[in-house]
Structure formats: structure tokens, C-alpha cells
Amino acid sequence: MGKVVVVTSGKGGVGKTTSTAALGAVLAxxxxxxxxxxxxxxxxxxxxxxxxxxxxxxxxxxxxxGVAKLSQALIRDKRVETxxxxxxxQTRDKDALTEEGVASVVGILREKFDYVLCDSPAGIERGAQxxxxxxxEAVIVTNPEVSSVRDSDRIIGLLDSKTLKAxxxxxxxxxVLVTRYDPARAARGEMLxxxxxxxxxxxxxxGIIPESQGVLRASNVGSPVTLNEPTNAAARAYADAAxxxxxxxxPMVLPVEKKGLLNRLLGRRVA
Amino acid sequence: MSLLDIFKRRASAPxxxxxxxxxxxYERNNRNQPDLVAILREEIMAVIAKHVQVSxxxxKITMERGKTTSTLEIDIHIPNGGAAASPAF
Ligand SMILES: Nc1ncnc2c1ncn2[C@@H]1O[C@H](COP(=O)(O)OP(=O)(O)OP(=O)(O)O)[C@@H](O)[C@H]1O
Ligand SMILES: [Mg+2]
Numbered sequence: 001m002g003k004v005v006v007v008t009s010g011k012g013g014v015g016k017t018t019s020t021a022a023l024g025a026v027l028a029x030x031x032x033x034x035x036x037x038x039x040x041x042x043x044x045x046x047x048x049x050x051x052x053x054x055x056x057x058x059x060x061x062x063x064x065x066g067v068a069k070l071s072q073a074l075i076r077d078k079r080v081e082t083x084x085x086x087x088x089x090q091t092r093d094k095d096a097l098t099e100e101g102v103a104s105v106v107g108i109l110r111e112k113f114d115y116v117l118c119d120s121p122a123g124i125e126r127g128a129q130x131x132x133x134x135x136x137e138a139v140i141v142t143n144p145e146v147s148s149v150r151d152s153d154r155i156i157g158l159l160d161s162k163t164l165k166a167x168x169x170x171x172x173x174x175x176v177l178v179t180r181y182d183p184a185r186a187a188r189g190e191m192l193x194x195x196x197x198x199x200x201x202x203x204x205x206x207g208i209i210p211e212s213q214g215v216l217r218a219s220n221v222g223s224p225v226t227l228n229e230p231t232n233a234a235a236r237a238y239a240d241a242a243x244x245x246x247x248x249x250x251p252m253v254l255p256v257e258k259k260g261l262l263n264r265l266l267g268r269r270v271a
Numbered sequence: 272m273s274l275l276d277i278f279k280r281r282a283s284a285p286x287x288x289x290x291x292x293x294x295x296x297y298e299r300n301n302r303n304q305p306d307l308v309a310i311l312r313e314e315i316m317a318v319i320a321k322h323v324q325v326s327x328x329x330x331k332i333t334m335e336r337g338k339t340t341s342t343l344e345i346d347i348h349i350p351n352g353g354a355a356a357s358p359a360f
Contacts, residue, residue, distance in 0.1 A: 048290070051290075053290065054337070055336075057312075057334050058332075069327045071328055072327065220286055221286045222286075
């Protein structure tokens with residue numbers, strides 16, 4: 001039986017979709033069968049980030065409404081054999097997705113895949129609650145910044161009360177993934193420190209993803225950063241986070257400011 | 272980072288532009304009228320159902336939207352000896 005992992009945050013634009021794609025791709029590369037579900041009904045984007053936007057035929061709502069079979073709606077990744085995507089619907093009807101529908105789709109997928117990654121929409125409403133509803137684990141994507149941390153705290157509250165696990169008296173295993181970490185700003189003390197974030201949320205850390213141009217390049221070309229530029233700092237941080245998600249003990253390294261070419265040349269001249 | 276890398280990297284924005292153009296042309300078009308591909312798909316399926324009984328699982332539909340043309344691929348596994356839905360005389 002596979003694990004259902006929701007990638008959530010409360011606050012919008014913090015890196016949920018980027019993280020779902022990047023983590024999913026490395027997990028699949030290591031041989032795991034992975035399916036990514038886009039829960040952002042009406043505003044799907046995971047298809048774009050995965051580079052599958054031209055190949056969408058059916059979506060999650062089509063499957064829950066019986067228009068298409070699950071097997072017909074899954075899009076197999078062209079780069080990694082064991083990676084699949086279930087796109088969100090572009091409908092404006094927010095109630096198109098039902099809890100029963102999601103239950104049945106997630107139920108079938110968890111039988112067939114090792115990991116079911118659910119890319120949550122922003123907010124704390126219905127869409128976000130459906131995305132987390134059947135999760136075993138949660139990756140709480142947080143930027144080191146006050147409003148993001150506050151929203152993460154609210155999401156943690158929902159994970160502890162509104163999920164099936166919580167209602168059954170168990171709990172969703174929670175991990176904080178700090179993204180868009182800017183070492184230069186951290187060095188200047190302009191950003192909440194990782195310790196601050198963890199202390200406030202009192203939730204274990206899954207990884208620290210640095211701010212990186214590589215993430216933008218990857219989304220430009222429609223490929224998860226972990227596939228597009230595996231040696232990029234953000235990609236490596238995602239790869240480590242994926243290992244930790246699988247229970248491996250990987251030491252945490254705080255991203256440090258990388259000196260640009262110009263700085264290095266100047267530095268050398270001075271030396 | 273090699274010089275080649277720098278060169279390769281500069282190429283990502285034009286790729287984004289092209290991808291968006293194709294996607295948005297399609298999405299804008301479908302906002303006001305039903306999706307042609309969806310119509311074709313349904314009608315083709317209906318025709319098939321008239322002659323053979325195939326379960327939805329035996330039908331694989333893939334498509335690839337391009338800039339000027341799109342391809343719709345319908346892959347049907349028809350059971351041998353299978354005019355199951357033949358009209359009764
Ligand atoms: N580590 C990073 N470095 C640089 N840019 C990043 C990083 N992570 C995410 N981004 C950028 O931030 C923006 C938002 O990211 P993304 O779409 O993944 O967030 P999201 O949480 O899914 O947003 P939404 O709440 O709208 O669904 C994107 O432009 C993405 O490229
Ligand atoms: Mg998103």
C-alpha cells in the first residue's frame with residue numbers, strides 16, 4: 001500500500017507545485033511508482049510545471065464523474081517511466097470535486113502506487129481540505145517569512161482536525177519544507193531563521209530549498225528542477241528531502257551564499 | 272558552470288513563450304465552444320460501441336497539441352471474434 005502525501009501551505013505561491021513536481025520526480029527516479037494529483041481545480045498548473053500541458057485529455061473531475069476511467073486520465077511522464085500525473089479540471093465549479101469522488105480515486109491510486117502526492121490549492125477552504133483529507137503524511141511548504149509561517153500554523157491545525165486520520169484518532173505525519181530560502185538575506189539577518197520557523201511550528205524539518213534561478217528555468221521548459229538540472233542547489237536539496245521522506249537519515253545542510261563568477265574573479269584578484 | 276551551460280540556459284524563456292502560446296491558444300478557443308477533440312472522442316467511441324463491446328479500460332486515448340496541428344490517438348483493443356453488440360434478428 002502506497003503512501004498518500006499532501007503538499008500544502010495555506011499561503012499561495014510559496015512553492016507547493018514546484019515541490020510536488022521536484023519531489024515526485026526524484027522519488028520516481030529511484031524506482032518508486034509515483035502519481036502526482038493536481039487538486040487546484042480551476043487553476044491547474046502542475047501540468048505546465050511537468051511539461052504535460054499539451055497532453056491533457058481527461059482530468060480528476062472527469063474521473064470522479066465517471067466520464068473517464070482513471071487509467072485513461074493518468075498521463076505518463078516522458079522522462080521517468082514510473083511517474084504519472086492526474087491533472088486538475090479547469091472548471092469554474094468549485095463543487096465539482098466531491099469527497100466521495102476523491103476518496104475513491106485516492107483509494108485506487110494508493111493500491112497501485114508507492115507514492116500519491118497531492119498538490120494542494122492555496123487557502124484553507126474546501127479545495128485544500130479535500131487535498132489533505134486522505135493523507136498519511138503532509139509536507140508543509142513554508143517560506144521563512146511571517147505570513148507564510150502563520151498560514152502554515154493554521155494548516156497544521158487543519159491537518160490535526162479535518163483529515164480522516166485525525167478523525168480516526170490517529171495523526172498525519174507532518175514535515176516542514178522551507179523553500180525560497182535566501183542565504184544572502186539570512187546572513188544579513190533579514191529572514192526568519194530555520195530555527196525560528198521550526199520552533200514556532202514545532203514540526204520536524206524535511207529540507208531547506210534555496211531560492212534558485214534553476215527553478216524558474218525548469219518551469220520555463222516544463223521539467224521538474226530535479227530532472228532539468230540535477231546538480232542545481234535547489235535540485236539537490238529536493239533530492240535530500242525526498243530521501244528523508246523515505247525515512248533515510250540525511251544530514252541537513254544550510255544553503256550558503258554562492259559567490260558569483262564576478263565575485264570569485266574579484267576575490268582572486270584581491271588575494 | 273561551463274560556457275555551454277550559460278548558453279543553454281538562456282534558451283529557457285523562449286521555450287516558455289512557445290509553450291504558453293500553444294496552450295493559451297487552445298484554452299481561449301475552448302472557453303466559448305466545446306472542445307473539438309472531446310467531441311471527436313465521444314463520437315468515435317459511440318461508433319465503436321455500435322459495433323463491438325469494448326470496456327473503457329481497453330481504450331487508450333492520447334493527444335498532443337501542437338502549434339498548428341494536434342494529434343489525437345485512439346488505441347482500442349478489440350476482443351477477437353467480437354461483434355458482441357451485433358443486432359439481434
Ligand atoms: N526555490 C525557488 N527559487 C526560486 N523560485 C521559486 C522557488 N520555489 C518556487 N519558486 C517560484 O515561486 C512561484 C510560485 O511557486 P509555485 O507555483 O510552486 O507555488 P504554489 O505554492 O504552488 O502556488 P499556488 O498557491 O498558487 O498554487 C513560481 O514562479 C516558482 O517558480
Ligand atoms: Mg500550486
